[in-house]
Amino acid sequence: MQVYSEKQQIITAIAALRAQNQLIGLVPTMGALHQGHLALVERALENNDYVVVSIFVNPTQFDNSTDLEKYPRTLKKDVALLSMLSKDNIIAYAPTVDDVYEGNTVSEKFDFDGLEFEMEGRFRHGHFDGVGTIVKRLFEITTPQNAYFGEKDFQQLLIIKKLVEKHHIPVNIVGCPIYREKTGLAMSSRNTRLKPEYLEASPFIYNTLKTAKKLFGTKSAGKVSEWVEDQFSKQNLLELEYFIIADTETLKPVKRKSKKKAYRAFIAAYADDIRLIDNIALN
Numbered sequence: 001m002q003v004y005s006e007k008q009q010i011i012t013a014i015a016a017l018r019a020q021n022q023l024i025g026l027v028p029t030m031g032a033l034h035q036g037h038l039a040l041v042e043r044a045l046e047n048n049d050y051v052v053v054s055i056f057v058n059p060t061q062f063d064n065s066t067d068l069e070k071y072p073r074t075l076k077k078d079v080a081l082l083s084m085l086s087k088d089n090i091i092a093y094a095p096t097v098d099d100v101y102e103g104n105t106v107s108e109k110f111d112f113d114g115l116e117f118e119m120e121g122r123f124r125h126g127h128f129d130g131v132g133t134i135v136k137r138l139f140e141i142t143t144p145q146n147a148y149f150g151e152k153d154f155q156q157l158l159i160i161k162k163l164v165e166k167h168h169i170p171v172n173i174v175g176c177p178i179y180r181e182k183t184g185l186a187m188s189s190r191n192t193r194l195k196p197e198y199l200e201a202s203p204f205i206y207n208t209l210k211t212a213k214k215l216f217g218t219k220s221a222g223k224v225s226e227w228v229e230d231q232f233s234k235q236n237l238l239e240l241e242y243f244i245i246a247d248t249e250t251l252k253p254v255k256r257k258s259k260k261k262a263y264r265a266f267i268a269a270y271a272d273d274i275r276l277i278d279n280i281a282l283n
């Protein structure tokens with residue numbers, strides 16, 4: 001499997017493939033690959049001739065230096081996992097910070113029509129400018145026709161769609177379902193850092209979301225939120241940062257339910273110092 005660490009090399013390789021009318025899919029990742037990433041890559045392999053998997057822990061999207069420092073980096077293992085899916089049709093791009101940022105590791109400023117100020121945007125300052133900056137650069141470098149993102153980061157998915165629309169980037173964004181552990185915990189590279197007692201407690205998040213979905217059938221968003229907050233207060237390992245029921249298009253918290261709209265419930269919670277997020281479609 002070809003692994004590039006310099007953007008000029010991968011730009012040349014992709015230009016040659018595009019000259020032969022090959023379809024390129026992109027799966028952007030921060031590495032520490034798990035089954036959820038591999039499911040995205042498999043989906044991309046079905047619909048493209050070549051799949052570029054970028055592996056890059058992007059510093060500008062972290063507002064917490066400890067989280068950035070502790071983020072797992074397992075490039076050798078990642079490449080071995082990808083090789084098991086395909087040796088010939090996957091291209092890995094694992095650049096250095098300098099290769100991507102050319103000595104100026106700062107974010108561009110974006111206007112995502114307000115999506116950036118909801119949920120994650122309120123708790124992780126500058127996060128979506130960092131995500132927008134790296135994803136836009138990856139699109140420029142790898143010029144994919146299709147790009148794949150998981151729904152675990154649902155807000156990120158909407159923001160990438162907005163980025164593409166506003167900047168007229170010719171790429172089709174494909175959202176893919178959340179991949180879960182058998183326990184229901186949404187897969188995340190950060191899960192490897194969970195201590196056993198927190199790992200054991202973590203299915204509580206998805207179980208709570210599932211019950212919230214049932215309750216939302218008959219109760220108001222406010223009542224469901226009160227119930228969720230109460231459930232979290234009754235256990236002592238997971239600390240709720242937010243529970244929000246939001247409109248799936250605008251991500252604005254729902255005030256009054258409308259049958260014409262689609263809603264999703266979102267949770268962010270701390271398991272010790274590890275921040276976990278999850279969400280569920282409600283209707």
Ligand code: PAF
Pocket residue numbers: 028029030056058061131134135153156
């Ligand atoms: O979802 C992620 O892993 C990251 O935010 C992404 C899209 C790879 C950008 O760094």
